[in-house]
Amino acid sequence: MPDRLHRRSARLSLLLCVVCGGAVMLGAMLFSEHEAKVRVADHEQLIGDDLVQSVDRILDSVSSRHRNELAALAGQPCSRVGATLADLETYLRYVRAVALVAGDRLYCSSALGAIDAPLSDYPLSAGSGDSIGLLAQTRYQPGVPVLVIFNRTAAGTGVLSIVEGDYLADALAHGVRYGAQIASISVADSGRINARGSFRTASAPLTAYTTRVASRKWPFSILVSSSEGFVSGMHWKYRIAGLAVGLLLDGLIAAGYLLMFAPRRLLLNAVRQALRRNxxxxxxxxxxxxxxxxxxxxxxxxxxxxxxxxxxxxxxxxxxxxxxxxxxxxxxxxxxxxxxxxxxxxxxxxxxxxxxxxxxxxxxxxxxxxxxxxxxxxxxxxxxxxxxxxxxxxxxxxxxxxxxxxxxxxxxxxxxxxxxxxxxxxxxxxxxxxxxxxxxxxxxxxxxxxxxxxxxxxxxxxxxxxxxxxxxxxxxxxxxxxxxxxxxxxxxxxxxxxxxxxxxxxxxxxxxxxx
CATH class of the missing domain: 3.20.20.450 (EAL domain)
Incomplete structure (x- = not known):
């Protein structure tokens, strides 16, 4: 009976070793897949952070340069300040045009002079500071996406700056060069512009994107997805590493079984015999x-x-x-x-x-x-x-x-x-x-x-x-x-x-x- 129990214990130990080896290999592979996903997400987060900083710099520049001078023009007749407005626009980077707002209408443009357009044509994000919005086009330049920044200078007056979408596309293109399949800037309720300069409405599906990084300064987000080549390469890299680690751990388990389980049984059997033999x-x-x-x-x-x-x-x-x-x-x-x-x-x-x-x-x-x-x-x-x-x-x-x-x-x-x-x-x-x-x-x-x-x-x-x-x-x-x-x-x-x-x-x- 004792020998039978010992043999059963040996078979159980071997079975345990095999099960542990299989579990370790499965765990290593699952962990490698998890790590690959984490590394892809970290890479996308890094790209997103970089792109957020780039767009933040564009918006900060547009919002801050000659802000006071422009605010002083808002509400004044276009015939009196139109030339000054056009002159100030030449000093603003990234900006295609600047318009003055009175009430709920745009009445003076740095590019067109006197105009009359409702402010509601330019969907803007709600917020306590400057508001922004994305448009597929403007009535004055169809087919060209833009980003608008609205600075409310006083009750009933403000300054609306129009940024070319190509500047945003150029900034987003840096992310594509660093391994992103697609990258877009998204403003809630107004749409998004991608690295190719294409505009999509806010209702368009987001299934193509896997990471969203929000700006802490402005109400927009960067949407990023890694390229298939990068994702595939990262998964294969970690699969190989996981396989190597799994094989190593299985080898250690096998060695541990040989070095620990068998001697332990022999030792305990010797103790059992020692008690019997005084x-x-x-x-x-x-x-x-x-x-x-x-x-x-x-x-x-x-x-x-x-x-x-x-x-x-x-x-x-x-x-x-x-x-x-x-x-x-x-x-x-x-x-x-x-x-x-x-x-x-x-x-x-x-x-x-x-x-x-x-x-x-x-x-x-x-x-x-x-x-x-x-x-x-x-x-x-x-x-x-x-x-x-x-x-x-x-x-x-x-x-x-x-x-x-x-x-x-x-x-x-x-x-x-x-x-x-x-x-x-x-x-x-x-x-x-x-x-x-x-x-x-x-x-x-x-x-x-x-x-x-x-x-x-x-x-x-x-x-x-x-x-x-x-x-x-x-x-x-x-x-x-x-x-x-x-x-x-x-x-x-x-x-x-x-x-x-x-x-x-x-x-x-x-x-x-x-x-």
């Missing part, structure tokens, strides 16, 4: 009172003695164990062994037995019942301490809090391990019912170089929450002295004792009791 054992590192250096507890540490490879470092297999179904049996082995070995030697009874607990342990069904059963076997005066790293407690859950409450009621104590590393969060000390804070060895190692203040800070924070501090990794007398000065009550490390079997710890405790 290759695991537990050693204990004393936790001492820093004032007297007398042992007050132990931390139970798992060790693996392989018959062929010898001692195997827990760091090389516990990461995989913690993310697998082997976590429960391994954690239970450590707790059960520690409780049994310490309980058999009353002379060496420690005050605390500390056991490391992984994140998934708290989620395992039956975990609380297992711990409660073990605490019932502890001799009087012995406390089980579960050590948890802070990184997985950041997302508080009602389930985790319930486990804390249930086990605390049975006398179990909790320690937050590696405090200060990775995802430090002081709020954890208030949200969870911890009893001890363990200072990580990296901070203990810094006290030789003036890092005592940080340790004092952690001690102060722990004291605020009613917690006791344990320093890990103490290796020198100077570190011990600094911890003692910082009022750290408990410590462990090679300076005091290396991890040892239960028999040696019992001897150590008897020696302490005799002395």
């Amino acid at each position: 290759e695991f054992h537990v050693v204990y590192q004393p936790i001492v009172d820093t004032a007297t250096r007398a042992p007050v507890g132990v931390e139970a540490l798992l060790r693996w003695e392989h018959p062929k490879w010898g001692a195997i470092n827990p760091a090389s297999f516990m990461g995989e164990v913690e993310s697998s179904d082997m976590l429960g049996p391994v954690t239970q082995f450590v707790m059960r062994t520690a409780v049994a070995e310490m309980g058999l030697r009353p002379a060496a009874i420690p005050l605390r037995i500390a056991v490391n607990v992984a994140p998934r342990d708290l989620q395992r069904k039956g975990f609380v019942a297992q711990v409660e059963a073990l605490t019932a076997q502890l001799p009087a005066g012995v406390t089980l301490v579960l050590e948890l790293t802070e990184r997985f407690l950041l997302g508080e859950s009602a389930h985790t809090s319930a486990i804390f409450s249930a086990l605390k009621a049975r006398g179990v104590r909790f320690a937050i391990d590696d405090f200060g590393t990775q995802h430090s969060n002081l709020d954890l000390l208030g949200r969870f019912q911890f009893d001890y804070v363990k200072i990580d060895r990296q901070f203990v190692g810094q006290v030789d170089n003036g890092g005592t203040e940080l340790v004092r800070g952690i001690v102060s924070v722990a004291r605020h929450y009613g917690l006791k501090v344990i320093a890990e990794g103490v290796e020198t007398e100077s570190q011990h002295a600094a911890l003692l000065e910082a009022q750290v009550p408990f410590a462990q490390g090679y300076l005091y004792q290396r991890p040892m079997p239960a028999e040696r710890f019992a001897t150590l405790r008897r020696t302490e009791e005799i002395s």
